[in-house]
Structure formats: C-alpha cells, structure tokens
Amino acid sequence: MKQFYMFTLAVLLTVGVPVWSGGTSWEAEAAASTAANVPPAAENDIATVPASSAQPAAIQADAVQRVQMSHADLAWVPLFASRAADQSAIAKTANFVNRLLKNAKPSTEQLVGEDAFFATSVDVMLTDGTDIYLQFKDSKHVLIHIGEDKYIAQDATALKEFYELLAVSPQTDVSTLKPTIGQTVRIKGSDASNYEGTVRIFVETSGSSGGYMTAKGVDYPSKRALLVHTAPYSEARYDFQFTMPAYGEAIDGTFKPITPGTYDLYIDTGSRRTIRSVMVAPPAAPTLAINGVTVNDPALAPIVSNGVMLLPMRALAESFGWYVRWDAAYKAAFVSTQPDTQGINPGKGAALSLWVNGKKLTGANAKPVIVKGRVYLPLRATAEAFGFQLTWTPSVRGVLLVFRPQLLDEGAYAGEAKKLAAAKLLNGYVNAMNGRDAAALGRLFVKNGMPAQLFEIIGQRLITGVRSVTFEDRPGGALLAYVTFSYLFDQHGNKSGTSGIVLMQENGAWKISDVD
Structure with a gap:
C-alpha cells in the first residue's frame, strides 16, 4: 500500500498538482497536536493508544467551519462555511463524516512515521473548536481522531467520494495575456497553504533568475523584477483587478518603465508562485502615474496641448490637498499649500498667469490653459514648483510624477519634547505608509503593535499631506493625536480622513501603540 501512495504522489507531481511549500497548513497543525500524545512507533509504524469508549456524536453541516484535504505534502483548496459557494460541498462532507462516525469503533491504532505522512487525510474543524481529523489507513479503513478519542471505521467508497469532492487544486486565471498599458487586468485564483495573506504581482524579463529580499521585506523573484500591484486574499482565494501600469517599483524603491514587450508575469502569494508569459502593449493615449500608480480618475485625465x-486645476489641487483659487478678472490661477490670503495683486493684463505659493511662474510652458471652460495647469511647471520629480518616458507614452507629502513642521514643536517626538513619529508614519515599508513602519510601533495587513487594507491609497493635527494628553502619560490626512487613490473615493493615533513610551522611546 505504501508503494501505491508513493506512486500516487509521483503521478500528482508529474501532472502538475502544486506542492504545498509554505505557511502552516491546518492539516499539519492537527497532525502535530495529535502526534504530541503518541507513544514511540512500533516496528510496523502502528502505535497503540487507549481505546475510546463513547460512540462519537453526529455533526451538523452548519457546525462546520472549515474543511481541508491533504495527501503527503500536497494540500487542496479548503472549504469555508463563510463562503456561499462552499455550502453544498460542506453539507456533503458532513454527510460523509456522519456515515463514518455511525460505523466507527473504538480503536487503539494510530499511524506514525511514513504511514502517517503518506496517508490521505481530511481535517474538519467545527465552530466550537472541535477538530475531527480523518486518516485513511487504506482504501477501506479510516482512522478518526476527535481530541483524545480514537476510532476506526470501514467504508469502501469514502476515500473516492472525498477525493471527488475535496481534491480541488490551487489555480490562477489571468483575464488577458496581452495587456495594454492602462488596461484593466483581472486575476483570480486560490492558495491551499494559507488562509489569508498578500498577493504580489511582478513583471520581469524572461530569463531572469535568483530571488532577492528588499530592505522593506518584500521577496522579489529577481533583482530585475518590477512590482506592479499588491492585493489581499482571504479564505485561501483571491479575485481582484488592477491597471497595467507604465511603471513598476524596482528593488531599490524607485520606479522603472515597463517598456512594451514580452515579460514573465509573477503572481506570488508568499507560498505559491505562478508564472504567465505576457505581451505588454503601449497605451493608446498618454498616461500619468503618480508614485507608480496609474491615474484612472476621469477628473484627473491629462490632455496634451502643443506638446x-x-x-x-481643481482636481489636481484636491488630490494633493492644495488650496486653489481662480481670479477670473485677472486671469490668474493661485495654488498654495496654505490657505490663500488673497493679498497678491497679479496686475491687469491679457495673459494668463500661474502663481504657486505666492510666486509667479514664468516661461512659455508655465501658463494655465482654459479648455471647454475648465482651467488646466501645466503639469511639469506646477510639479517642479512644488519640488516634485517628473519624468516623461516616450517608450511607454507615460509621465511619472513622484511627490513628497506635506509633512508636519517639526521645528514648530521645538520647545515641547513630547509633541516633537510625536511629530517625528507621525512624519515617519506617513513616509513608511506611502513607501509600503513594513520594516520602517514596524520600528515606529510598540512591540507587536503594528496592525496585520495594514498595507493591504488601504489598497493603493497614498497620503499627500498632513492637513492638521491636535494633541490630547491621555492617562498614564500617553498622547492622542487627531490627524487629518489628504488622500490620493483612496479605494472609497475619500480625499481626506482623520485618524486617532495613540503614542506612548516604550523603553524610554516614544512609539505608536494604536491607529484608529
């Protein structure tokens, strides 16, 4: 029989069933907890344990929380009661289990060693925390573990029925293998190894090799790979859309153009990596990317006039939290990081003018333009006036704008040690969040205080600036900061939001303990 399972494993690997290779499987957890009370193995790999006396009770389908089947180091996609699509399969699983429980007899047998490793198993976790762990000794006999109780049941068809129902291999589907820059791509798939995590999408030129871990803690397929999107997954499944960008993030945190051509598209869940060959085509119209994120908002759609x-103007100002004013009488546009006092007199004249933080921009390409009644600002002149970096890449017909957020003026708190420490933490928080730098963010929080999947929760949202902050002393010497941020690319369309951030001392240093 052992030779049969070895042959089965070889066949499964040959036909391409993914091998479980990371994380902690629920089957392994159950096996480990069971094995903890197993006596030393006998020569025939069968250990004896005290026999159970009570007949196991039947289970209800609505009491099942999760089901997963595995064989050796293979794991199939689990079922979850929280998924409507799994309800029918869970009901059938409950029926199969009840049939086995009805015929179960107390047993002193337990598989160990290679017999345990190569046995097909089914782990059924109930909502009350009870774990029913089935191990198929052979095609007709199944060992049943329920806590400390052990049983054996004989059923000639159960193994076949479980395979037909639960042996669903992880898979990944990509909506198109010929994406155009700016086109929406949908990726749908599953991962049998982990319940939740992060999916990262990379592109790299074919033939690249050798993984690389960045300072941010991100595992790149190679040093030449570019990160183009991240998304959360839960219940061992993912289904999301992203825009094929003109730029991707390199290992050093800079953004590089994705020149049209052939690439390997990596879909990486952390425990499973799928590769698809894709042909990236140039966009039909010029595109704008801000900190690597393609701008899809029609209100921010760029136009090109005379090159x-x-x-x-107004959409751009709202995106970055700028203050904007259009003076129709003087044909002047005022943009500033602080409220406009309207104390500037641009002077009368027929020419349009652009003023940034009280300074008039000069040059042929530094004038606002009126198109269909809307005021447009020259992107390069405006961006450079605010100290942003701007790059035009002809091969991708794209403009990359890299901005620096408006941070708190730390000098304003020079005489208040507690608030100065808080301002530095808040500024560091903004930079780490925008840079998706988990390592830097972790250093700002108290030990074990950083929320799980913080980057996945916010999606592609960027903080463009700190609009305001107020501080409030809390019991025990803690400090509560109410911070209003300006947002760009918020998944809910919010242009700003206020967070309550609690700061406290840990080992003499100020840290963030909670973010609301």
Whole structure:
C-alpha cells in the first residue's frame, strides 16, 4: 500500500498538482497536536493508544467551519462555511463524516512515521473548536481522531467520494495575456497553504533568475523584477483587478518603465508562485502615474496641448490637498499649500498667469490653459514648483510624477519634547505608509503593535499631506493625536480622513501603540 501512495504522489507531481511549500497548513497543525500524545512507533509504524469508549456524536453541516484535504505534502483548496459557494460541498462532507462516525469503533491504532505522512487525510474543524481529523489507513479503513478519542471505521467508497469532492487544486486565471498599458487586468485564483495573506504581482524579463529580499521585506523573484500591484486574499482565494501600469517599483524603491514587450508575469502569494508569459502593449493615449500608480480618475485625465501635458486645476489641487483659487478678472490661477490670503495683486493684463505659493511662474510652458471652460495647469511647471520629480518616458507614452507629502513642521514643536517626538513619529508614519515599508513602519510601533495587513487594507491609497493635527494628553502619560490626512487613490473615493493615533513610551522611546 505504501508503494501505491508513493506512486500516487509521483503521478500528482508529474501532472502538475502544486506542492504545498509554505505557511502552516491546518492539516499539519492537527497532525502535530495529535502526534504530541503518541507513544514511540512500533516496528510496523502502528502505535497503540487507549481505546475510546463513547460512540462519537453526529455533526451538523452548519457546525462546520472549515474543511481541508491533504495527501503527503500536497494540500487542496479548503472549504469555508463563510463562503456561499462552499455550502453544498460542506453539507456533503458532513454527510460523509456522519456515515463514518455511525460505523466507527473504538480503536487503539494510530499511524506514525511514513504511514502517517503518506496517508490521505481530511481535517474538519467545527465552530466550537472541535477538530475531527480523518486518516485513511487504506482504501477501506479510516482512522478518526476527535481530541483524545480514537476510532476506526470501514467504508469502501469514502476515500473516492472525498477525493471527488475535496481534491480541488490551487489555480490562477489571468483575464488577458496581452495587456495594454492602462488596461484593466483581472486575476483570480486560490492558495491551499494559507488562509489569508498578500498577493504580489511582478513583471520581469524572461530569463531572469535568483530571488532577492528588499530592505522593506518584500521577496522579489529577481533583482530585475518590477512590482506592479499588491492585493489581499482571504479564505485561501483571491479575485481582484488592477491597471497595467507604465511603471513598476524596482528593488531599490524607485520606479522603472515597463517598456512594451514580452515579460514573465509573477503572481506570488508568499507560498505559491505562478508564472504567465505576457505581451505588454503601449497605451493608446498618454498616461500619468503618480508614485507608480496609474491615474484612472476621469477628473484627473491629462490632455496634451502643443506638446505640454495639462491637468485640471481643481482636481489636481484636491488630490494633493492644495488650496486653489481662480481670479477670473485677472486671469490668474493661485495654488498654495496654505490657505490663500488673497493679498497678491497679479496686475491687469491679457495673459494668463500661474502663481504657486505666492510666486509667479514664468516661461512659455508655465501658463494655465482654459479648455471647454475648465482651467488646466501645466503639469511639469506646477510639479517642479512644488519640488516634485517628473519624468516623461516616450517608450511607454507615460509621465511619472513622484511627490513628497506635506509633512508636519517639526521645528514648530521645538520647545515641547513630547509633541516633537510625536511629530517625528507621525512624519515617519506617513513616509513608511506611502513607501509600503513594513520594516520602517514596524520600528515606529510598540512591540507587536503594528496592525496585520495594514498595507493591504488601504489598497493603493497614498497620503499627500498632513492637513492638521491636535494633541490630547491621555492617562498614564500617553498622547492622542487627531490627524487629518489628504488622500490620493483612496479605494472609497475619500480625499481626506482623520485618524486617532495613540503614542506612548516604550523603553524610554516614544512609539505608536494604536491607529484608529
């Protein structure tokens, strides 16, 4: 029989069933907890344990929380009661289990060693925490573990029925293998190894090899790979859309163009990596990416006039939390990081003018343009006036704008040690969040205080600036900061939001303990 399972494993590997290779499987957890009370193995790999006396009770389908089947180091996609699509299979699983429990007899047998490793198993976890662990000794006999109780049941068809129902291999589907820059791509798939995690999408030129761990703690397929998207997954499944960008993030945190051509598209869940060959095509129209994220908002859609890229003034200002004013009488546009006092007199004249933080921009490409009644600003002149970096890449017909968020003025708190420490932490928080730098963010929080999947929760949202902050002393010497941030690319369309951030001392240093 052992030779049969060895042959089965070889066949499964040959036909491409993914091998479980990371994380902690629920089957392994159950096996480990069971094995903890197993006496030393006998020569025939069968250990004896005290026999159970009570007949096991039947289970209800609505009491099942999760089901997963595995064989050796293979694991199949689990079922979850929280998924409507799994309800029918869970009900059938409950029926199969009840049939086995009805015929179960107390047993002193337990598989160990290679017999345990190569046995097909089914782990059924109930909502009350009870774990029913089935191990198929052979095609007709199944060992049943329920806590400390051990049983054996004989059923000639159970193994076949469980395989037909539960042996669903992980898979990944990509909506198109010929994406155009700016086109929406849908990726749908599953991972049998972990319940939740992060899916990262990379592109790299074919033939690259050798993984690389960045300072941020991100595992790249190679040093030449570019990160183009991240998304959360739960219940061992993922289904998301992203826009094929013109730029991807390199291992050093900079953004590099994705020149049209052939690439390997990596879909990486952390425990499973799927590769698809894709042909990336150039966009039909010029694109704008801000910190690597393609701008899809129609209100921010760029236009090109006489070779100059222009953006709608009001939408651009709202995105970065700027203050904007249009003076129709003087044909002047005022943009500033602080409220406009309207104390500037641009002077009368027929020419349009653009003022940034009280300074008039000069040059042929530094004038606002009126298109269909809307005021547009020259992107390069405006961005450079705010100290942003701007790069035009002809091969991808794309403009990359890299901005620095408006941070708190730490000098304003020079005389208040507690608030100064808080301002430094809040500024560090903004930079770490925008950079998706888990390592840097972790250093700002108290030990074990950083929320799980924080980056996945916010999606592609960027903080463009700190609009305001107020501090409130809390019991025990803690400090509560109410911070209003300006947002860009918020998944709910919010332009700003206020968070309550609690700061406290840990080993003499100020840290973030909680973020609301």
